[in-house]
Amino acid sequence: MSQDSNSTPSLQDIIGHAKEYGFVFPSSEIYDGLQAVYDYGQNGVELKNNLKAAWWKAMTQLHENIVGIDAAIFMHPLTWKASGHVDGFNDPMIDNKDSKKRYRADQLLEGKAEEYAAAGQADKGQALLAEMGRLLSAEDLDGVRELIIAEDIKCPVSGTTNWTEVRQFNLMFSTQIGSVAEDSSVIYLRPETAQGIFVNFLNVQKSGRMKVPFGIAQIGKAFRNEIVARQFIFRMREFEQMEMQFFVRPGTEMEWYDKWKETRLKFHQAIGLPADKLKYHDHDKLAHYANAAVDIEYEFPFGFREIEGIHSRTDFDLRNHQELSRKKQQYFDADLDENGKPFGNYIPYVVETSVGADRLFLATFCNAFTREMVGEGDKVKERIYLKLHPALAPIKAAVLPLVKKDGLAEKAQGISDSLKSTFRTVYDDNAAIGKRYTRQDLIGTPYCIAVDYQTMEDDTVTIRHRDSMEQERVAISELKAKIGQAVALERILEEI
Template sequence: MSNPNPKPTLENTQLKDIVAHAKEYGFVFPSSEIYDGLQAVYDYGPNGVELKNNLKQLWWRAMTQLNPNVVGIDAAIFMHPLTWKASGHVDGFSDPMIDNLDSKKRYRADVLLEDKAAEYENAGDKPRADALLAEMGKLLTDNDLAGVRQLIVDEKIKCPVSGTANWTEVRQFNLMFSTQVGSVEGDSTLIYLRPETAQGIFVNFLNVQKSARMKVPFGIAQIGKAFRNEIVARQFIFRMREFEQMEMQFFIRPGTEMEWYNKWKETRRRWHEALGLPADKLRFHDHDKLAHYANAAVDIEYEFPFGFKEIEGIHSRTDFDLSQHQALSRKKQQYFDNDLDEATGKPYGNYVPYVVETSVGADRLFLAALCQAYTEETITEGEGEKEQTKTRTFLKLHPALAPIKAAIFPLVRKDGLPEKAEAIFNDLRHDFRLVYEDRDAIGKRYTRQDLIGTPFCIAVDHQTLEDDTVTVRHRDSREQTRMPISELGRYIGDAVSFKRILENL
């Protein structure tokens, strides 16, 4: 029998350190923690909400500001229940579920198999990993749940808690949350919390196209909450029941979908790299099992402490969504294209557009940014007999993403230094998110800012009173630069501008 309490690996130890750091320094808290929390639901703290908002704003600007043919909307969470009938969620939005009879723990059957495939790949046996994923994809496509269970048994997959392979049968589990509304009459009082934000875009396709005078190809972007009753919610904020999506649906002429699919696939990977996620920790993963609406799909995966996992999906959705809504609503979802077809010399005319989707999990992106930024390094301080080596922990966030852009410190709390520091703070706070702090030794203040990722600390000392210069300490290198107060706004502004990221796209 396997050891039910295996020793912690480097990977899950690192994740535990990051989770603890996120709570202690105001990034992420367990929701309603005073009542022992609610599984797979989290709250963003003072620093977390700033980082998450920066990530969302950067995505929004990259989509709607750099692409003149992409506009945004903010659709309601509640939608007419027929929306989810048309989309296929009512009849087919489920995951394969399996229980271990000894531990009483519930798992997603496909995730168990994906984790096994990752083991093979990490051991250097990629052909075996690919074969396992291909077999799983075929079984799920055929809805052969007995075959999925047998594959788990054949692969000798055991419950990580009990260490046994005493599995139940595999069943399908619907992921949508439902609720009641009093304003809908008769039997239609059942509505759903949306499981994705995309449908709010599709049902507004013509509203946006006409009001914004958009011409195919064009995109509609949206950031919003979605809700899924996950079978197994784990790995911190990676898989939650309430989460936020950043999606863009790009409407195109039928027959051009693969061209646009490949273009957006490369464009979105470059965006993640510009954000600061290294190329060697990103990879594409093509889907073995395609969703009912897709003719091509790929994930952009990031290497978290728990392995490569999806942070963004790019899907060629064909005309499935608009055609389904057209059929069920009996309202045409067509676009008249007056561009000339080179083959016939005539206008393309009316058609239901095809769609290429890019969908980023805002919470997963937040976690990837946090994992990438979390840095521990060995440094040496002091000289001679006072020299000592210690471990320094800091968040190496891109300055544009950092929750706090700069911290203002008077060296001491007297001699007019606090007043001078406050004057600098009051001048710069109109442009940047700042903190002012005058407690404890300045070394401790530097450390506190390192732990939340503040890129610059500005020290006001007695020389400042003489020549209006300050010392700017840089988070990553710990180097210090003397500069005039009059240059601070330009210097910080240049470093923390989103332009520093967007210009790399």
């Protein structure tokens, strides 16, 4: 018997479990770590790779008109001038004079709006956010400071409202390129992956004979010198993005924008995120490149937050690159318009889908973390396991001999070896089998294969299912097909 324990995990529960079971570690921990930088452990890297593989296949395998690239992190510095990052990639920064702590002004105001919402004053919170958006759009930083003071927002550390002025802080990391310091030039670590796609637009279009509409997908690292990085891996200085830029005929962008909104929500549900923990959030303040923007948000332990953005970027990027590089970024459209004439040359508009791989990892991990009470009477106890989609689990099956003697260990090792070419399998003969089941539950392994004395007689094994803890007897010859089908990424793609 099992039942939910009605205990929602806190972020500290998630952080502790992620570290203890090899999912995420603080970077350089032996040197006391580096703020807002994390390493993925042996199980974390498998889960993250599975998420990336699911996204990649959902984009490039399910759509014949989407292809992938892998652009370099270093780019010509004029790239970031054309994109607007050199002049406009800033966050409003404010310091508390008493605590000497630095904050993002917009996050302080967003936190106050959340307090209003929690107190049943959602309209007041929305009004506050609207006023903040107006002030930031007008670049009225003095007004932002006055709004913080008027709302009596205190520093969480000092408890005072002794704030400095608000000033803009550019988020790009810069470095030098060149063998001799005096001959070097300043370049930037990319703050996003999209520009690597835009500067390769014509390379891909011409070499692949791509016809608009078509998309270019990419997974890659990006870097932002966040003022206040917080909430574990939700906001980091080094992170990974999964982006797709979809090039469309001008005038059709909103149709594609709506289509990608729907398609991307289906993806998140297909990997196991429940519909009631997902929602759309339309942007009140649009980025400089967008004429429409929406976030897909997931309900983390700290509230609803963005995991993916869908943006209609117009022709902002390609047009700016064309002007600064003096290289035409145009497409000749031979299709006929309503008058029977070719659409001709134009700069395509772009609809972007951009997922934070680390945020998606965190959402998946939070959603999978499950507590339930099992047992009867005075034997009821709490059980914790990761209810991951079988296709995403770091390990698909664990092979466990009941005991090490009488040939059971060798039989189990042979079964494990025979399955490794189809899906990731581990062999474990250390400790009582109940403890081994628990170990696999804690890292989300969907199937445990128990090898016992009956196995030696009839070549059958017991499969134990993670979520229900039910067991079934299966022939060894059926394992590869039975488990292989359940853990294939195909199961996710079928739901999109």
